[in-house]
Amino acid sequence: MAPNPATARNTGKSTLVGLLMLLRLRQWVKNAFVLAPLIFSGEFLNLPAIGQSLLAALLFSLAASATYVVNDLHDIERDRRHPTKSRTRPLAAGIVSPSQAGLLLAGLYGALIGAYFVMPGVVQVIAAYLVLNLLYTLVLKHQPVIDIFTIAIGFVLRVYAGAQSLAVPVSPWMFVTTLCLALYLAAAKRRQELAFSGTGGSRVLERYSVALVDRYAEMAATGALVFYSLFVISAKPGMVVTIPLVLFGLFRYWYVIEALDGGESPTDALLGDWQLALTVLLWIGTCIWALWPMPA
Template sequence: MHDTLPPRTGLGQMAGLIKLMRPRQWIKNAFVLAPLLFSGAFADPASVGQALLAMLLFCVASSATYTVNDLKDIERDRRHPTKSRKRPLAAGTVTVPAALALLVVLYGVLVWGWFVQPGVILVILAYVVLNLAYSFVLKHQPVLDIFTIAIGFVLRVYAGAQALAVPVSSWMFVTTLCLALYLASVKRRQELSQSGAEGREVLERYTVALVNRYAEMSATGALLFYSMFVMSSRPELVITVPVVLFGLFRYWYVVEKLDGGESPTDALLSDWPLIATVLAWTGACLWALWPTLQG
């Protein structure tokens, strides 16, 4: 059906290109700012600028990854009841040449980034390679698909550390991994419960009960390792542990009772208690760490 529909031009196609980049998903790249927060460098304007630039470069890289994935899956998406309308390439609102041109521009920005933040770009290169492997192979492999998504978040944290040239606690890495595994497991659970195995091939190899256990194990690990990180490295942040616990509980409530979670970004942005929790956690971290900077 889509082959008979002429693609939009002008402003319509520009809007489609922006949608193809999925700017709503850029919120995930806030993980790049974690080292800025926990190192206490947020009081230094130069460090803030470097961290924000690293996050921007990661936004470009993630948009390039989404574009590659949509180009690869265009025919499959056209047969999907939802993606055929929501994905610009599958819906015919963006042409393949326009998407390829966008991809060239995005990769060009990353080449420019090499001259500004080479350490960050090396991490981003690893992220791009990992996601190419995900798009073509790993997303069809059970368990590996979830871990690939999670490792992408760990790389975001590492990129933030590279931007500031600061070390990152091993606890932070393992906490990030567990939290990302939790979000990825919940995503698979919701895809499976809402669309069955039709949405992704790999879903045929999962059950709701199995991914529920993955999610519970990962959430427990995230809370445990975050608490150990706080007690060993940043004891002044102990006030944030209950906030993190509430956030995990609330997110699971959104998944179970409000039928969210297929998109962690949408689940966050559509639930004001979750937004308030993130803001409260950020504020508590700033409040707890700021006095240490004065001494």
């Protein structure tokens, strides 16, 4: 019997959708951290610098997608037994085959290897990110505290990649602020996983409690605010007006977690809460306004 063309088209369309799901395009929002050096260096009016930063963010997005593919391939059997991931993860749901995911992964790695000849410094940082996340998938995500720090270091590497793309130095204050903010987000994510999935979501959750990760999140949020304020006051005094926005953002994010049951995915929390999204946009706009070059 000849194959039904309509069935073949539907299958192909379903596979394409599954491959796009495997890339987790919504999570690319996290790679906006790559653009932080563009803003803080004052190069946001320089078109070549904007292009370099956007390319670095795109490359980091491809690398992040590659880590998701590796993680989903590694966890496919576990995800098939999970009540939610068995339906939302394309490999576990059978929408995409492991061989198709492998071809996608090869394409992502190939693009990054090719990019080395264009942005070698950025790709070197990305290589460190890929190795770190491979270790996370295999070992580190099962180690309490280390798992949270591994996630946070990934955000620090994003900022460093952005600095490499522009060949500009990054203030130590920015690094430590990024680390604290990322630890806050990672601890909040663990809290919500515990609240919604209990200790059955992953093995490392058995080693945590909601009270413990709450304290981690509070400590990290305090550190982020203090270090950001010190950075602004010491290096960018014109940006002192952004401190209330940062404080409101931290408060609002915790409200989304505690009262609205969000925060298991920082991306979903940002895109799903208009006040949080508006705060981020206002912060970006205020930073650009404060750092706008004065006429000679």
